[in-house]
Amino acid sequence: MKVTVLGCGRWGTFHAWYADHIGHDVLLWGRKGSKHLQELKETHKNEYLELPERVALTDDIEAALAFADTIVISISSQQLRSFVGELAALGLAGKRFVLCMKGLEIGTGKRLTTVFREAAGENIPVAVWVGPGHVQDFTRGIPNCMVIAAADMQLTKELVEAFSSPLIRFYYGEDLLGTEIGAAAKNVVGLAAGMLDGFGYGSLKGALMARGTRELSRLIEKMGGDKMTVYGLSHLGDYEATLFSPHSNNRRFGEDLITGKPFAKLAEGVYTVEALMDLAREYRVELPICETVYEIVHNHQDPKDQLTQLFMRSTKSELA
Known part of the structure; x- marks a missing residue:
């Protein structure tokens, strides 16, 4: 199978590495002038991994789309609408897309598959690939479990079959709404966890995890999803990687905020929490942890x- 990966940051380069690792032909695209792409062209590596020479690199978006029918997108979630609009102008017929990113659109609170369909058209197949794991661990051969979800279960099954390996065991996501909300919101809980670390209150993370899943299960249910999805790989299953790992950008952002250190990398939870508060108002759901962040x-x-x-906060029943 041929795979194009659009986006050459940390996760984009990993997805290119992984697709090659399991035997696919891979083309990795980055924008013209991207320092990340330039570094890869010069050395075929970055701070996270080394790409085999056989992984092709390009800044030509038309060539990238033409190369493969399976297209992975891994960019900042807030850039998705405009980026997919650019892609749609080139024609997307016959392509299927996998969003390897987590977030909600600021200003609308819309899920990324919704944003994609509005920009690309309702008939273009799209799925999400989320769950626990860090690039640094995967490239050392440490396995993990992840989830792929789409509105179309046949697409989900095809992608799981195409990307499964001994390094990543995939599960079918049967609740796309809950999977996307959970994957996005875990980054906000990660910010809170980092703040606790900054104060030396790490022992409170157990309570944070219990209450974080609880408040988000209420939101997912109100939005029409399955409240139990939040306890799966897209949210609770990703807590170790997000709330505890030194590799977590969201946890590090929260910790550095408290200790007064500058943090220059992307922490998606900063944007996601804004969208979550819009959803909380729209669906009249109380999200105390998200509101605090x-x-x-x-x-x-x-x-x-x-x-x-x-x-x-005032005393109440734990599961009420």
Whole structure:
């Protein structure tokens, strides 16, 4: 199978590495002038991995689309609508797309598959690939489990078959809405976990995980998804990689915010929490952890005061 990967950042280069690793022919695309692409052209490696020479590199988007029928997209979630609009102008008939990214669109709160369909057209097949794992672990041969989900179960099964290997065991995602909301929201919980680390309150992460899954299960149910999906690989299953790992950008952002260190890498939870608060208002669901993170990150409220208020909320039944 031929696979094109659009996006040459941390996860884009990993998906190119992985597709090659399991025997597919791979073309990796990056924008003209991208420092990431230039580095790969010069050395065929970055700070995370080394790509085999047989993985082709290009900045020609038309050539990238023409190369394969299976197209992986791995870019910042907030750029998806405009980027897919560019792709659609080139023609997408006969292609199937896999979104290897997590987030919600700011301003609309829309899921990424919804954004994709609005920009590309309703008839273009699209799936999401999410779940736990870090590039640094996968490239060392440490296996993990992930999930692929689409509105069309046949597409889900075809992609799982195409990408499964001893390194990644895939499960079928049967609730696309819950999978996408859970995958996006775990980054917000990761920000909160990093803040706890910054204060030396890591022992509270157990409570954070229990209450984080609970509040997001309520949101998913109100939106029409399965409230149990949040306890699967897209959310709870990804907590170790997001709330505890030193490789987690979201956890590191939260910790550095508390300790006063600058953090220059992308932490998707910063954008996702804004969209989640819009959804909370739309669906009239209380999201206390998300609201606390929003107040700290976007309204610049005192982190210690906000976290203290969160853990001092009024007494209630745990599962009510």
